[in-house]
Amino acid sequence: MPQRLKSSTLADFSDKLVRWQEFPRGTEVRLYKRNTERRVRSDFLLKRKAITSKSLPRLPDSQTVMRFLADATHILSTDIKARGIEMKLYSPDGTRINGNTLLGTVRAFEPRFDDEDREEAVDLFFTLLENCGLEDISYRQAGRLYRQLDDILDRQLETSLLKRERDILAASL
Secondary structure, X not given: OOOOOEXXXXXXXXXXXXXXXXXXXXXXXXXXXXXXXXXXXXXXEEEEOOOOOOOOOOOOOOOEHHHHHHHHHHHEOOOOOOXXXXXXXXXOOOOEOOOOXXXXXXXXXXXXXXXXXXXXXXXXXXXXXXXXXXXXXXXXXXXXXXXXXXXXXXXXXXXXXXXXXXXXXXXXX
16 A cells, blocks of 8 residues: 655644754754745645654764755655755754754754743643652742742753653653
């Protein structure tokens, strides 16, 4: 039986691909028209295979960005090369990552967080409290504990929680 294709926006495809390869938050895959160098809109619809270990294994740190982008292109059913579109990888600070850069270097970049991520950090904190058996703690007590830990960690609690999101969620299963 042939594999079913998924339809998703470029933004959704980029987000899933970046998380699957465990790149830092804020890293994104962008598409550009080759002849005009204009960026393709993030709501551009793509037909693609599901992102799994079979269709795109997690590449080791010794592989290059060029190899990653080639493998990512093979997931797509939409023929972007025939449309004159090129895939590029951008770092969390918005600069283009060269094709010869090792994926280990990309994974070591500092992640970028937005206001939406702050709410996610608080949710992760509550999940962490539940994992420790403290689900009956009041919101006021949890907020006080969050602020005190954030002060102790020099305002790095939010960043630490978001970096360890996968570990926190895995412990809650």
